[in-house]
Amino acid sequence: MEDLTSQxxxxxxxxxxAQRLSDAQLLSRFxxxxxxxxxxxxxxLGPRSYSVAIRILGNRAEAEDVTQEAMMRLWQIAPxxxxxxxxxxxxxxxxxxxxxVDLRRRRRPTALEDAPEPEDGAASVAEQMQxxxxxxxxxxxxxxxxxxxxxxxxxxxxxxxxxxxxxxIMDISVEAVESLTARGKRSLTAILAGRKDExxxxxx
Amino acid sequence: MNWGMKMADQDELENLFxxxxxxxxxxxxxxxxxxxxxxxxxxxxxxxxxPKTYRRWWQDLGGWRGLCGLAAASVxxxxxxxxxxxxxxxxxxxxxxxxASFLVADLNLDFEDLEDTE
Numbered sequence: 001m002e003d004l005t006s007q008x009x010x011x012x013x014x015x016x017x018a019q020r021l022s023d024a025q026l027l028s029r030f031x032x033x034x035x036x037x038x039x040x041x042x043x044x045l046g047p048r049s050y051s052v053a054i055r056i057l058g059n060r061a062e063a064e065d066v067t068q069e070a071m072m073r074l075w076q077i078a079p080x081x082x083x084x085x086x087x088x089x090x091x092x093x094x095x096x097x098x099x100x101v102d103l104r105r106r107r108r109p110t111a112l113e114d115a116p117e118p119e120d121g122a123a124s125v126a127e128q129m130q131x132x133x134x135x136x137x138x139x140x141x142x143x144x145x146x147x148x149x150x151x152x153x154x155x156x157x158x159x160x161x162x163x164x165x166x167x168x169i170m171d172i173s174v175e176a177v178e179s180l181t182a183r184g185k186r187s188l189t190a191i192l193a194g195r196k197d198e199x200x201x202x203x204x
Numbered sequence: 205m206n207w208g209m210k211m212a213d214q215d216e217l218e219n220l221f222x223x224x225x226x227x228x229x230x231x232x233x234x235x236x237x238x239x240x241x242x243x244x245x246x247x248x249x250x251x252x253x254x255p256k257t258y259r260r261w262w263q264d265l266g267g268w269r270g271l272c273g274l275a276a277a278s279v280x281x282x283x284x285x286x287x288x289x290x291x292x293x294x295x296x297x298x299x300x301x302x303x304a305s306f307l308v309a310d311l312n313l314d315f316e317d318l319e320d321t322e
Contacts, residue, residue: 030243030247031250033247033250033251035243035244035247038240038243038244038247039240039243041243042231042236042239042240042243043231043236046231046235046236046239047228047229047230047231050229050231050232050235051228051229054229055224060229064232064235064238067231067235067239068235068238068239068242071239071242071243072239072242072246075242075243075246075247076246078246079250136220137220138217138220138221138223138224157221157224157225158221158224158225158228160225185214185217188217189210189213189214189217192213192216192217192220193213
């Protein structure tokens with residue numbers, strides 16, 4: 001009889017992903033000592049944090065460190081997580097962005113926000129980075145955007161999050177998100193057009 | 205011409221976004237292992253028996269909830285001590301008035317004794 005009970009609880013725990021448990025439920029299971037919940041959460045949330053970090057930082061090694069640290073904070077907060085306070089993914093995106101900001105500040109003392117025009121200093125920014133991801137045109141253009149515009153554009157157009165969710169992640173209004181993404185896209189278009197001119201491409 | 209250029213540039217940006225969405229990186233295996241190792245370390249640390257320290261003493265006391273109860277009981281005790289309900293005799297008042305009546309009685313007695321002797 002005892003064997004039967006333990007077998008049932010084991011098989012229940014083994015297939016957490018298939019049970020369609022929410023992220024918050026998995027986090028609660030992890031806090032209760034279920035190691036398999038951590039694996040499912042890593043599979044679900046790790047790639048999201050990593051994808052954003054790569055696009056914000058333009059550097060894979062740094063993005064890996066940021067993702068590991070963001071997930072570490074998730075493990076640590078698990079017992080204190082209040083169900084319904086926010087989506088776990090929203091929280092993780094926010095932590096990831098904050099870690100990226102910290103890292104960029106440490107990396108380059110002169111904040112990008114101080115640059116009046118995105119075109120300024122484009123070459124020097126690109127030269128500093130050696131990562132493969134930096135070589136693609138979009139990444140080079142993203143690197144030149146002010147921090148908040150880059151965050152909003154990446155979350156909206158690469159992560160495909162909704163404006164209300166981005167607003168919650170960035171702790172601003174939906175209108176502010178719309179404004180940031182619109183300005184970000186205008187700047188990106190200008191940067192890409194300028195880049196084509198520099199390279200002597202034909203336009204239209 | 206200018207408008208056409210602008211539209212073409214915007215289309216190019218949309219194409220780059222679409223490509224970036226397609227090329228979203230998978231979590232590197234080594235990173236996944238690092239993350240899960242962290243999770244396991246946190247999980248095991250939490251499961252390990254807590255050393256008998258301040259934290260243990262605090263938990264035995266009942267944590268914040270226990271301390272709040274203790275504080276409330278103490279305050280109530282002090283309050284009742286100072287302002288007892290009307291249906292109960294005030295022990296402090298009782299003691300003071302008794303002492304006083306003894307003193308007055310003694311004095312009266314003394315005076316009467318004096319008058320009688322005179």
